[in-house]
Every structure is written in C-alpha cells, then in structure tokens.
Amino acid sequence: xxxxxxxxxxxxxxxxxxxxxxxxxxxxxxxxxxxxxxxxxxxxxxxxxxxxxxxxxxxxxxxxxxxxxxxxxxxxxxxxxxxxxxxxxxxxxxxxxxxxxxxxxxxxxxxxxxxxxxxxxxxxxxxxxxxxxxxxxxxxxxxxxxxxxxxxxxxxxxxxxxxxxxxxxxxxxxxxxxxxxxxxxxxxxxxxxxxxxxxxxxxxxxxxxxxxxxxxxxxxxxxxxxxxxxxxx
Numbered sequence: 001x002x003x004x005x006x007x008x009x010x011x012x013x014x015x016x017x018x019x020x021x022x023x024x025x026x027x028x029x030x031x032x033x034x035x036x037x038x039x040x041x042x043x044x045x046x047x048x049x050x051x052x053x054x055x056x057x058x059x060x061x062x063x064x065x066x067x068x069x070x071x072x073x074x075x076x077x078x079x080x081x082x083x084x085x086x087x088x089x090x091x092x093x094x095x096x097x098x099x100x101x102x103x104x105x106x107x108x109x110x111x112x113x114x115x116x117x118x119x120x121x122x123x124x125x126x127x128x129x130x131x132x133x134x135x136x137x138x139x140x141x142x143x144x145x146x147x148x149x150x151x152x153x154x155x156x157x158x159x160x161x162x163x164x165x166x167x168x169x170x171x172x173x174x175x176x177x178x179x180x181x182x183x184x185x186x187x188x189x190x191x192x193x194x195x196x197x198x199x200x201x202x203x204x205x206x207x208x209x210x211x212x213x214x215x216x217x218x219x220x221x222x223x224x225x226x227x228x229x230x231x232x233x
Contacts, residue, residue, distance in 0.1 A: 018054075018057045018058065020047070020051060020054055020057070021054045021057025021058050021061050022057075022058070022060075022087065022088040023047065023088075024044055024047050024048060024051075024054040024055075024057070024061060024064070025058070025060045025061050025064050025087050025088055025089075025096065026088045026089065027040045027041070027043050027044035027047065028040075028041065028044035028045075028048075028064050028065075028100055028101060028102045029064065029089065029096060029099040029100055029101070030099045030100075030101060041101045041102075044101075044102060045102065045103065048065075048102070048105065055067065055106075056070065058086070058087060059071065059074055059081055059086055059087075059093060060086050060087025060088070060089075060091070060093065060096050061087075062074070062114075063093040063094075063096035063097045063100070063111075063114055063118075064096045064097070064100045064102055064111075065100070065102050065104070065105075065106075065109050065111075066097065066100065066102070066104055066109040066110045066111035066112070066113065066114045067106075067108070067109055067114070068108070068109075068110060068113045068114040068117050069108055071093070071114060071117065071118075072117055075117070075118075075121050079121060079122070081093065082094075082118055082121045082122050082123050083122060083123065083124070092123060092124070093114075093118055093123070094115060094118045094119070094123040094124070094127075097111045097114040097115045097118065098111070098115060098127065098130055116149070119149070119150075119152075119153040120153070123153075124154075125149075125150040125151075125153045125154050125155045126154075126155060126156070126158075126174040126177055127150070128171060128172055128177055130146070130150075131146075131150075131177055131180070131181060134146050135180070135181065135184040141189075142188075142189040142190065142191045142192055143191070143192075144191050144192045144194075144195040144196075147181060147192060147195055147196070147201075148195060148200070151195075151200065151201050151202070155174070155177065155178065156174050156175055156177060156178035156201075156202065156203055157174055157175075157202070157203065158173075158174050175203065178196070178201075178203070178205060179205065179209060179211040179212070180211065180212050181196060182196055182205055182207075182211055182212075182218050183211040183212030183213075183214065183218060183221060184212070185218070185230060186211075186218035186219070186221040186222040186225075186227065186230055187221060187222075187225055187227060188225060188227045188230065189230065190227075190229050190230040193218075193230040193231075193232075194232075197232060207219050207231075207232075219231060
C-alpha cells in the first residue's frame, strides 16, 4: 500500500490509486441502490480477510473500519480532512463511519468512536438521513441517545457542512431537522420529547410551530394521536 500524502490543501490527503481499497470501502458502505445489500457487505468482509491491508489503504477505509486511533493521528496533522470529500463516494469521513457495516475485527476498531472523534473535530452533525433512519424510517423506539450525541455537537445549528454547500435549499435547514424530530417525538415518543424540550437541547423549540409533513404544531400531532403523555405538564 502506498503511504499517505501530507498535503495541506483544502482537500483530503490521498493515496496512490488503490482500486482494491476503494472497492472495499464501496462494498462495506450501505448502498440503497442495490438489490442485495447484504451480499455486498459479505463481499467486503471477504475482501478484508483476504487482504487485511485494505483497512489502512485510505482515510476513507480507516473511517469505514472504525480505526479511530490511526485516523486521530491523521486529523491531528491535518484537521482539514474532517470536512473534505474523499474515497470512492466523494463523501466526508463521517458518512463512511455512519454508513459502514463492517464488523470490528481488530481491537480498537469502532465506527462509533470514529464518529465521536470526527464530530469533536468539527464534522457537521446535521445529518437528515441518519435522523430519518432513527425516526420514521427505522424502528419505532423512544431512544433519544442519537439526538443527545448530535445535539451536543451542534445539530440544529448551521455548521456550513458539505451537503449544504452542495445542495443548498434542496435540504431541510438544520433548524427544520430539529423540528422534524419534534414532530416524530409528538407521535408517541415521550423520552425524545423530554430531551428536545430540555435545557440541554439548543436552539430552544416552539411547540406551536408548524412542523413535519403534517404541517401541524407538535401539540396538535400529539392530541390527534392520543399521545398526551409526550406533552410537558
């Protein structure tokens, strides 16, 4: 494998072209456009077992496997890599950690620890897809831990992230992302509602604002669904 470059331009340091490494990263990340996503993940693990060096073939690969210690050293040397596009998908590093489905095969590998590292170093927490996957597009649970993490690092506040620079008003604004979470909480998730209305959540949210696809205020959503337990007393 080629060594990392130490370029300090406003882009990620790169490796010499590594087709195998890029293929590993691509296979190891969730792809909504494939008919058999699990087969891709299995292929990624097979490739990793056959060629362990692919795990360190690029910074995108390090994020995909969750090698946060190696990634920390690179970020310490060049902080700009946190927000730069890289890898086969031209994503920021946080997306590779979030969309990875690679099982940790070595001590110290953790995509969660990698995500916390990147958020701490300035990665944009305003991730509409991640919120959706833990909201209407995922299991109907009332666990607010992902919100606690993202709010801690600035969810709901404009961080000039790469997706907003690319797509602008095609995306929900950071503040609207939080209000969409308020709409989901009003539909029977009292723990999430309690967190979103707590002093720990910034910016402060208005229960009377029209939110989500319904275009109703959260208090009306809760009342219509019979979820009175989610409203503050």
